[in-house]
Amino acid sequence: xxxxxxxxxxxxxxKGKYVELRCDPISGHTALYWYRQSLGQGPEFLIYFQGTxxxxxxxxxxxxxxxxxxxxxxxxxxxxxxxRGDSAxxxxxxxxxxxxxxxxxxxxxxxxxxx
Amino acid sequence: xxxxxxxxxxxxxxxxxxVLLRCNYSSSVPPYxxxxxQYPNQGLQLLLKYTTGATLVKGINGFEAEFKKSETSFHxxxxxxxxxxxxxxxxxxxxxxxxxxxxxxxxxxxLVKP
Numbered sequence: 001x002x003x004x005x006x007x008x009x010x011x012x013x014x015k016g017k018y019v020e021l022r023c024d025p026i027s028g029h030t031a032l033y034w035y036r037q038s039l040g041q042g043p044e045f046l047i048y049f050q051g052t053x054x055x056x057x058x059x060x061x062x063x064x065x066x067x068x069x070x071x072x073x074x075x076x077x078x079x080x081x082x083x084r085g086d087s088a089x090x091x092x093x094x095x096x097x098x099x100x101x102x103x104x105x106x107x108x109x110x111x112x113x114x115x
Numbered sequence: 116x117x118x119x120x121x122x123x124x125x126x127x128x129x130x131x132x133x134v135l136l137r138c139n140y141s142s143s144v145p146p147y148x149x150x151x152x153q154y155p156n157q158g159l160q161l162l163l164k165y166t167t168g169a170t171l172v173k174g175i176n177g178f179e180a181e182f183k184k185s186e187t188s189f190h191x192x193x194x195x196x197x198x199x200x201x202x203x204x205x206x207x208x209x210x211x212x213x214x215x216x217x218x219x220x221x222x223x224x225x226l227v228k229p
Binding site: 003004031033035040041042043044045048050055056059091093098100101103104105106107108109 | 119124147151156157158159160161164166205207209215216217218219220221222
């Protein structure tokens with residue numbers, strides 16, 4: 001079956017611009033996660049959705065970052081007034097449920113470059 | 116707070132040799148532990164996971180890992196490396212029944228020499 005998909009695969013923007021990154025989870029998965037992976041590092045948690053609500057947004061670095069999941073399926077990560085330090089690969093994952101034993105399945109990521 | 120330390124950011128092994136990737140964690144509650152592999156330009160793929168039960172866990176592609184509580188370790192091994200094992204490997208911890216996020220180590224890049 002189809003895995004987690006993310007669009008675009010690459011995004012180049014200028015400092016100060018607004019960007020949106022999209023994630024399509026595996027069909028039927030109720031939990032959705034966003035992570036950020038900087039060059040040479042492991043992924044870092046940003047936010048977790050259970051259904052439509054953000055159950056844990058403790059990883060969002062500041063108020064320029066916002067994510068939504070209005071219908072409990074597709075999610076959009078929004079970054080305002082982008083900075084060069086936002087350059088990273090943004091990973092999305094989904095899991096069937098929110099149990100700690102539920103496997104998170106990752107998408108290929110969106111590589112964001114802020115010039 | 117939970118944390119994961121992977122010893123060695125780069126490992127070079129010869130084809131057919133043992134692969135050993137080290138992972139140590141800290142957690143205040145019984146941990147759920149994971150190993151993921153990332154091939155170039157691809158997403159993270161789950162190799163194996165430990166939740167409860169048997170401490171020796173077998174995964175895909177011939178990999179296995181052993182949970183050792185006394186050593187707070189979850190090292191990944193494969194008896195015989197294959198060229199296709201060249202990738203980056205990440206250890207991660209997820210905490211308790213309420214934990215819903217993965218905390219990853221910094222990753223270990225494996226190079227396989229012919």
